[in-house]
Amino acid sequence: MVNQKYRIILSGGGTGGHIYPAIAIANELKSRFPDAEFLFVGAKDRMEMEKVPQAGYDIKGLWISGIQRKLTLRNLAFPFKLISSIWKARSIIRSFKPDVAIGTGGFASGPLLYVAASKRIPSLIQEQNSYPGITNKLLSKKTQKICVAYDGLERFFPKEKIIKTGNPVRQDLLDIDSKAVDAKNFFNLKHGKYTLLVLGGSLGARRINELIEEELDFLDTQNVQVIWQCGKLYYQQYKIYNNTNNVQVYEFLNNMDFAYAAADIIISRAGASSVSELCIVGKPVIFIPSPNVAENHQTKNAMAIVDNDAAMIIKEADLDVDFKNKFSQLIASTEKQKELGTNIKKMALVNATTEIVDEVEKLLKKK
């Protein structure tokens, strides 16, 4: 008989892009194994310590952070943090006794999955990007399975471990069309105006915020109302615009399903989960990728969509020259909006979570 009381440990965090995939995987596992026990492991002081309990799961924090790419004194603490977090990961694993360990990238998943794998606990990692993070690259040698969202990852990971599934997307984002009316009421939006949703990724994006601030008058002339997610770091600076000129400012949107459902046009960073979600949502998107990420991977994420005529892109460096033109062209053409929305939806990989959890189930059953 299959043991339904599995004990499952998950780790991923630092930013939303690593947290929400882990939550989506946990939710699917919970629906298959209602008696299973779950424990998340994150990095102290990072956003997972707040978002994971909100999603209904327990989390323990490790004292760990990333290595800074530039030479800085903060790196001096790194070896101590690493040793301390490996110790703590060991004691967590000893007392929780997981049947399987799942890592979705970010600092904390490094020590946790490393310890799990060295104790021969079956493990799986999920890589969201076309260019993997350092943690997953290191872990790939030890882990059994690696679920990815892009082709070509055998450049970084052992080929025989790779399974292409796509990125897990939270269940409540899968059917947003039926939520349009509730969403417009939720945000108290006006009829007869376009709704522009501005997303800066889970932490907010400085350059996108500067752009929106600069262009508020222009947007007003375009018959647009704006839902502007500016990020926790920037909220104090931009909250003065809240409820002026048809603008609503948020530090973070806890109801992404409503935000996507309410939007007619979306401006977004091109983090991996954002891109996967936008494919499922199927609305016209202008990507403004972050140029400050490893190997410029956000531009690659965005170009995979843009090359299929399924979204527009404006590089940060071109915003001053191109934004107004491109935005007004898009808003003036309902045909273009429809074409982009239809094309991006064709690129959605909707079964990612199920396929990843199928792989987890195989590991559990083998055990």
Ligand SMILES: CC(=O)N[C@H]1[C@@H](OP(=O)(O)OP(=O)(O)OC[C@H]2O[C@@H](n3ccc(=O)[nH]c3=O)[C@H](O)[C@@H]2O)O[C@H](CO)[C@@H](O)[C@@H]1O
């Ligand atoms: C600056 C940086 O390092 N960005 C990286 C980070 O981005 P970031 O953390 O922004 O990750 P993603 O764009 O992949 O995902 C953001 C997630 O946060 C959610 N969300 C966002 C805003 C909000 O107000 N509410 C909300 O719930 C989105 O719905 C999505 O699920 O991880 C991604 C996945 O590894 C990488 O591709 C990005 O390059």
